Structure formats: structure tokens, C-alpha cells
Amino acid sequence: MTPKRQKRLIIILSIVLGTSLIVGLVMYSLNQNINLFYSANQIANGEAPVGTRIRVGGMVVDGSVKRATDSLRVSFALTDYEKTVNVVFTGILPDLFREGQGIIAQGKMDAQGVFQAIEVLAKHDENYMPPEIAETMKKKQEAIK
Amino acid sequence: MIPELGEFALILALGFSIILATVPLYGAATLKTLWMQYAKPLAKAQFTFMLISFICLGYAFSVDDFSVQYVANHSNSQLPMQFKLSAVWGGHEGSLLLWALILSGWTLAVSLFSKGLPLDMLARVLGVMGIIATGFTSFLLWTSSPFLRYLPRYPMDGADLNPLLQDFGLIVHPPLLYMGYVGFSVAFAFAISALLSGRLDAAWARWSRPWTNIAWAFLGAGITLGSWWAYYELGWGGWWFWDPVENASLMPWLVGTALMHSLAVTEKRGVFKSWTLLLAIFAFSLSLLGTFLVRSGVLTSVHAFASDPERGFFILVLLVLTIGGSLTLYAFKAPNVKSESSFAWLSREMLLLINNVFLMVMAVTVLLGTLYPLLIDALGAGKISVGPPYFNALFVPIMGLMVICLGLSSAARWRNTKMENVKKQLMLPAIISLLAGVIFPFLYGDGFNFRVFIGISLSMWIITTVAKEFKGKFRTSSSITEKLKQLSPSYYGMMLAHIGVAVTAIGITLVSVYSEERDMRLAPGETVELADYQFKFLGTKPVKGANYTADQATIEISLDGASIVTLHPEKRRYNVKKSMMTEASIDPGLFRDLYVALGEPLADGAWAVRVHYKPYVRWLWLGGLLMALGGILTVFDRRYRQNKSEKQGVAHA
Numbered sequence: 061m062t063p064k065r066q067k068r069l070i071i072i073l074s075i076v077l078g079t080s081l082i083v084g085l086v087m088y089s090l091n092q093n094i095n096l097f098y099s100a101n102q103i104a105n106g107e108a109p110v111g112t113r114i115r116v117g118g119m120v121v122d123g124s125v126k127r128a129t130d131s132l133r134v135s136f137a138l139t140d141y142e143k144t145v146n147v148v149f150t151g152i153l154p155d156l157f158r159e160g161q162g163i164i165a166q167g168k169m170d171a172q173g174v175f176q177a178i179e180v181l182a183k184h185d186e187n188y189m190p191p192e193i194a195e196t197m198k199k200k201q202e203a204i205k
Numbered sequence: 206m207i208p209e210l211g212e213f214a215l216i217l218a219l220g221f222s223i224i225l226a227t228v229p230l231y232g233a234a235t236l237k238t239l240w241m242q243y244a245k246p247l248a249k250a251q252f253t254f255m256l257i258s259f260i261c262l263g264y265a266f267s268v269d270d271f272s273v274q275y276v277a278n279h280s281n282s283q284l285p286m287q288f289k290l291s292a293v294w295g296g297h298e299g300s301l302l303l304w305a306l307i308l309s310g311w312t313l314a315v316s317l318f319s320k321g322l323p324l325d326m327l328a329r330v331l332g333v334m335g336i337i338a339t340g341f342t343s344f345l346l347w348t349s350s351p352f353l354r355y356l357p358r359y360p361m362d363g364a365d366l367n368p369l370l371q372d373f374g375l376i377v378h379p380p381l382l383y384m385g386y387v388g389f390s391v392a393f394a395f396a397i398s399a400l401l402s403g404r405l406d407a408a409w410a411r412w413s414r415p416w417t418n419i420a421w422a423f424l425g426a427g428i429t430l431g432s433w434w435a436y437y438e439l440g441w442g443g444w445w446f447w448d449p450v451e452n453a454s455l456m457p458w459l460v461g462t463a464l465m466h467s468l469a470v471t472e473k474r475g476v477f478k479s480w481t482l483l484l485a486i487f488a489f490s491l492s493l494l495g496t497f498l499v500r501s502g503v504l505t506s507v508h509a510f511a512s513d514p515e516r517g518f519f520i521l522v523l524l525v526l527t528i529g530g531s532l533t534l535y536a537f538k539a540p541n542v543k544s545e546s547s548f549a550w551l552s553r554e555m556l557l558l559i560n561n562v563f564l565m566v567m568a569v570t571v572l573l574g575t576l577y578p579l580l581i582d583a584l585g586a587g588k589i590s591v592g593p594p595y596f597n598a599l600f601v602p603i604m605g606l607m608v609i610c611l612g613l614s615s616a617a618r619w620r621n622t623k624m625e626n627v628k629k630q631l632m633l634p635a636i637i638s639l640l641a642g643v644i645f646p647f648l649y650g651d652g653f654n655f656r657v658f659i660g661i662s663l664s665m666w667i668i669t670t671v672a673k674e675f676k677g678k679f680r681t682s683s684s685i686t687e688k689l690k691q692l693s694p695s696y697y698g699m700m701l702a703h704i705g706v707a708v709t710a711i712g713i714t715l716v717s718v719y720s721e722e723r724d725m726r727l728a729p730g731e732t733v734e735l736a737d738y739q740f741k742f743l744g745t746k747p748v749k750g751a752n753y754t755a756d757q758a759t760i761e762i763s764l765d766g767a768s769i770v771t772l773h774p775e776k777r778r779y780n781v782k783k784s785m786m787t788e789a790s791i792d793p794g795l796f797r798d799l800y801v802a803l804g805e806p807l808a809d810g811a812w813a814v815r816v817h818y819k820p821y822v823r824w825l826w827l828g829g830l831l832m833a834l835g836g837i838l839t840v841f842d843r844r845y846r847q848n849k850s851e852k853q854g855v856a857h858a
Contacts, residue, residue, distance in 0.1 A: 152804030
């Protein structure tokens with residue numbers, strides 16, 4: 061093999077190795093860090109895994125928001141107008157969180173079937189509905205027809 | 206009447222864009238001087254009418270013309286004047302108009318500052334930019350005209366601007382960011398012109414370098430400001446969320462950084478030519494992708510506003526045409542491009558190549574993480590989102606490796622470098638950085654911390670190697686002031702930008718490791734302690750602003766009994782949209798920020814209060830600004846303003 065070819069071979073080999081290493085790492089971390097989205101309906105049907113980090117989205121049920129008097133613990137119910145799921149969160153809710161508003165909560169299901177949220181997201185725009193919720197709603201409307 | 210004038214000016218601008226997109230390019234292809242000479246006046250005309258259109262929209266906002274739909278949806282008579290004017294780009298239609306205005310502004314700038322550029326090259330560059338302008342202006346006119354009316358029955362008052370956007374941040378962040386996004390169109394146009402003409406020499410690289418650097422600087426400044434804005438405005442005290450829209454701005458920045466370095470090698474050494482072209486194409490394509498992601502609403506993001514699929518589709522078509530067209534051209538023309546020199550394993554070229562590879566890997570990682578949810582959704586495999594840990598896990602190590610190379614490259618020479626020289630040059634910086642990394646966490650924190658060790662060592666590595674190289678410049682020179690004058694603005698810009706990387710890295714490391722945060726229920730008179738500071742909550746009182754009412758809290762902060770500052774965070778309620786907004790109050794400092802935000806009111810005058818202690822958080826924006834400043838400084842290099850005679854010599858070589 062001429063030195064020039066040898067150099068090329070080394071370059072190509074290192075590119076192939078490097079790329080596969082990176083792709084491997086990327087796929088690994090992707091699988092570790094994706095959060096699946098579930099609707100209230102799916103959770104009520106027991107489709108959501110217990111103890112795995114997931115997202116749940118829906119509308120906050122009117123009159124369901126209850127605060128603890130001595131801490132920042134707050135509980136509320138989320139609905140996709142079919143089933144509801146109870147959510148517990150400790151901390152400060154976003155400004156656009158209110159009853160009747162579409163939100164997304166991130167956290168885990170506990171054994172009692174209550175969603176333990178560690179993050180609650182509401183969006184900048186009050187007319188905005190998360191695409192996930194919008195889709196669930198659309199399906200629901202179609203089902204009614 | 207005025208809005209119609211704006212619409213009409215926009216149509217005229219489109220007309221000029223279409224001519225600009227065809228006539229000069231045809232002239233360049235057929236070597237007709239007269240046709241090529243049309244490029245400059247057309248660029249001026251296009252800009253003029255775009256500006257008129259933009260001013261008309263601004264006028265409609267300033268006089269509260271709520272018969273215009275866009276004004277009615279994004280403004281209100283109570284809104285303070287500066288926000289009325291910045292509300293021009295507070296929504297989809299107006300921000301696209303700003304996009305188009307800035308594009309025509311860049312086109313004009315190229316036509317004005319192009320004295321050394323041969324006529325055919327200028328005609329091609331402006332022509333390509335005309336094609337892009339044609340695409341975007343038609344997009345504006347057909348799907349998102351900001352001048353549509355509510356007639357004959359129009360609302361009495363406007364729906365108001367989103368309260369989050371009623372802030373100084375909106376005035377500066379979008380224009381700067383767009384200057385960057387759109388600025389890459391110049392680098393793109395230069396790349397396409399090089400492919401069309403087949404001329405890709407040192408002179409070509411020298412022409413496109415200042416444009417690339419300045420666009421990169423604007424983009425960096427825009428991202429930095431965005432991060433700062435999110436930090437104080439959203440009330441969470443976060444500065445980066447790996448949100449799809451943030452990623453959309455980071456990707457072109459990363460590729461732009463690679464492009465900047467690759468262009469340097471192309472100019473100095475005549476290698477990496479086809480790679481440079483490819484990067485220029487990617488940088489602009491990613492800018493378009495960013496626009497698509499922001500405007501189409503396909504991804505769940507904090508920036509996602511109610512949007513309409515037709516618009517998304519239009520941008521997608523523009524995106525596919527741009528990428529497809531330019532890559533096809535590249536595939537046909539790039540094989541003709543030849544390298545002019547070779548280089549060894551250990552050389553500055555090789556290290557810059559590695560830097561490029563790392564930057565591209567980072568950009569691809571971010572792209573994958575951003576688009577993966579879309580892909581999974583399209584495959585029908587469920588709705589997912591990719592969390593920040595994914596990005597951190599990949600971004601941080603790659604960044605670290607790249608920083609090591611950055612230090613090495615300061616000791617490497619072009620073509621070939623002897624290992625002994627590198628060792629001799631870098632031994633001292635390496636020892637200093639490692640020591641600093643070990644010692645710092647003991648002095649600042651309460652013991653060894655691996656993340657701080659890595660972060661501080663790497664930052665010191667950049668600073669010491671840059672300093673060592675700078676010192677090396679004076680080895681042969683007797684007069685220090687003489688040498689300081691001799692060094693070019695490019696060199697100073699490079700040093701400044703590299704120091705900026707170190708400053709940002711220090712900020713990110715320390716704020717991530719040593720931040721403290723607590724969400725507390727506080728009744729009036731209660732105190733919470735955080736990082737040795739006592740935060741005493743003294744209750745709230747109602748206050749009234751221009752277009753909102755607020756509960757304003759008083760929080761006294763003291764350190765070991767000595768009073769430091771009194772902060773007044775607010776919970777605002779905007780009159781028109783009836784929406785709530787948290788206005789955090791911050792005591793900024795070079796070494797720490799104290800950050801207080803109100804949550805919700807609880808029973809008995811108590812409030813949910815969020816307090817943060819953020820050490821060195823300012824450094825990460827300071828570093829970002831230093832990088833941008835460095836980028837701007839390079840543009841003042843005399844090399845880029847060389848007169849014609851010298852240029853022609855190079856061009857014919």
C-alpha cells in the first residue's frame with residue numbers, strides 16, 4: 061500500500077468509526093430521554109406505565125384546583141372531555157395556568173393512579189392549544205359525528 | 206389609505222425582486238455588461254420599496270389603525286408607543302415583513318460595499334439574493350399579508366400585544382436574530398455564485414469572509430439577548446431550555462461557526478473549498494429551517510403561537526427548493542473544485558478540520574433531537590418530546606473536546622507542526638489550567654467538584670493558550686506598541702471571540718453547579734435563607750402601570766444582618782387580555798444574581814415566592830457578547846478593503 065493510500069484508509073476508517081460511535085451515542089441518549097405523551101383517556105384505561113417519566117396533556121377541569129394551606133402543593137384534574145386524571149404538583153404554576161386552560165404536565169404516574177408532576181407547562185399564547193391536545197380533541201369530535 | 210400604499214409598495218418590491226432574480230443572472234451567464242449593471246440599481250429600488258412598506262405598517266401601528274387586521278390583533282390603544290412600534294414584528298406577518306426588509310437591506314449592503322468585486326460576481330450574488338427575496342415576498346403577499354383590513358366593520362380597539370412581548374427584549378431580540386439568520390443568505394449567495402462561475406479562489410474567500418463573520422456576530426448577539434430575555438422575563442430563572450425554537454437558532458450558529466473557520470482555511474491555504482461551499486449552503490438552509498419551525502407550529506414549543514398549516518407548507522416548499530436546488534448545483538459543479546495545497550496530520554488545517562467536524566456533529570445532534578419527535582409522529586409511533594438531558598449529555602462532552610482542540614490550534618502552524626514545539630508551547634498552559642480547575646472548587650465551593658474541575662480547566666486552557674500565543678507574537682519584535690499596532694483587527698477579533706468562549710464556559714459551569722433555588726410559601730414578615738442571604742418578605746401592595754395593574758411585593762435581602770438590596774417583583778394583570786404576567790426582580794452582579802419572582806397569591810396575604818441565587822450567570826451572556834464583538838472586529842481588517850488592482854491580480858491567478 062502506498063503511504064498516500066494508507067493515509068486515506070486511516071481517514072476513512074476513523075470517519076466510519078467516529079460516525080458509528082456518535083450515532084450510537086445519539087440513539088442511546090435519545091432513547092433514555094424521550095418522554096411519551098399520553099392523553100387522559102389513555103391513562104384512565106391504564107395504558108400509561110407507572111414510574112416512567114411521561115407527559116400528559118389536557119384541559120384543567122373547572123373547580124378542580126385545590127391548594128394546600130401550608131405548602132405549595134396543589135392538585136387539579138386534567139380532562140380530554142372523556143376521562144380525567146388527577147395531578148399533584150408542588151411548586152409555582154405558570155402564569156397562564158388556569159381552569160379551562162390546556163396544559164401539559166411532565167412527571168410520573170404513581171401506584172394510586174395519581175400523576176405526580178414535576179413540571180407544568182402552559183403556553184405563551186392563551187388561544188394556543190398544544191398540538192397533542194388539539195389532535196385528541198379532533199378525534200373526539202370526529203367520533204361524535 | 207396608508208396600509209394600501211404599504212401593500213402596493215410590497216408588490217412593487219416583489220416586481221423589482223423578480224427582475225433582480227433574472228436580469229443580472231442572465232447577463233452574467235451571457236456576459237452582457239449592461240444586463241449585469243442592472244443589479245445595483247435594482248437592489249436599491251427593492252430596498253426602498255420594502256422600506257416604504259415597512260414604514261407604512263409602522264405608521265398603521267402608531268396611529269392605532271385597527272381596521273388593519275394585523276394591527277387589531279397585535280396592538281391596543283393603551284399600549285406604550287415603543288411597544289406599538291415593536292409590535293410591528295410581534296406576530297407572524299410583521300416578523301416576516303421584517304425578514305424581507307432585512308434581506309433587502311443585506312442585498313443593498315452588498316451592492317454598496319462591493320467596490321473590489323468583479324461585475325459578474327456582483328451580478329450573480331445580487332441575483333441569487335433576488336431569488337430568495339422573490340420567494341419570501343411572494344410568501345408574504347400570498348399567505349401572510351400584514352395589510353389586510355377588517356372592513357367595513359372594524360374593532361374599536363385592538364386585542365393587545367402578548368404581555369410577554371411588552372418588553373425591551375422584543376425591541377432588540379428579533380431584529381438582531383433576523384440580521385443573523387438572513388445575513389447567512391449573503392454567504393449562501395456567494396457560494397452559489399462561486400458554483401455558477403466556477404471561480405473559487407482566495408479572493409472569493411476574502412470577499413465572503415466579512416459577510417459571514419458579521420452575520421454570525423449578529424446571530425450570536427441575538428441568541429445571547431434571547432437567553433437573557435427568557436431569564437428575566439419568564440420568571441423561571443432559566444437561560445436555556447433546549448426548546449425547538451432555541452435549537453433552530455443554535456443550529457445555523459454552529460454551522461456558521463464552522464463556516465467561518467473553514468473560510469479562513471480556504472482563504473489562507475486554498476483547501477477545504479468544496480466543504481466551505483457546502484457549509485455555506487447548510488448555514489442558510491438551517492436558517493430557513495428555523496423560520497419554518499417557528500412559523501409552522503409543527504413542534505411543541507414555548508414560541509409556538511397559533512399558526513396555520515398553509516404557511517408552514519409554503520416555507521417547506523421554499524426550504525426544499527433552496528436545499529434541493531443548491532445541492533443539485535453543488536453535485537454538478539463541486540467536483541471541478543481542486544485543492545491548492547496539502548497538509549500534514551499535525552497542522553492548523555487539521556485542527557480546524559476537527560473543529561469543523563465537532564461543530565457539525567453538534568449541529569446534527571441538535572437537529573436530530575429537534576426533529577426526532579416529528580419523525581416519530583410521522584411514523585405514527587406516538588407523541589414524544591426529547592428532554593434537555595439528551596442535549597446536555599451530547600453537547601457538553603463534544604464542546605469540551607472542541608475546546609481542547611481550540612487550545613492546541615493556537616500552537617499549531619499551517620502545513621506542518623513539530624510535536625516538540627507544541628509540547629513546549631503548551632506545557633505551561635496545560636499545567637496552569639489543570640491546577641486552576643483543581644483549586645477553584647476548593648476556594649469557591651466546599652470541596653472538589655468534577656464538573657467545576659472540567660469547566661474551569663477548559664476555560665483556563667483557552668485563556669492561557671490564547672495569552673501564550675499573544676505573548677509569542679512579541680518574541681521577535683523590540684517595540685511592544687509597534688507590534689500591537691501591526692497585529693490585524695482580524696487577529697484581535699479572533700482572540701476576543703475565543704476569550705468569549707471561555708467566559709461563557711465559566712458562566713455555564715458555575716451557574717449550573719452552584720445555583721440555588723427555592724419555591725416557598727411566604728407570609729408577610731417571614732424570612733427565607735438561601736446561599737447565606739436572607740430574603741425577608743414584607744407583603745404586597747397594589748400598583749398601577751400604563752396598561753396593567755399589579756401586586757408589587759417588597760423583599761428585603763440581607764447578608765449576615767447587613768442590608769444588601771430591596772427588590773420589588775410584581776404580578777401583573779394586563780387590562781386588555783386579562784392575562785397574568787410575572788415580572789421578576791433581579792439584583793444583578795458580575796459574580797452573582799439575586800432573583801425573586803412571585804408565584805400565586807395564597808391565603809392570608811401569603812404568596813408563593815421563588816428565590817434564586819445565580820452565581821456568575823452574567824458571564825454566559827458576557828461571553829456571548831464578546832464572541833459577537835470579536836466577529837464584528839474582524840470586519841474592520843484592512844485586507845477586506847483592498848483596492849481593485851491587487852484584487853484583479855489574485856482573481857486572474
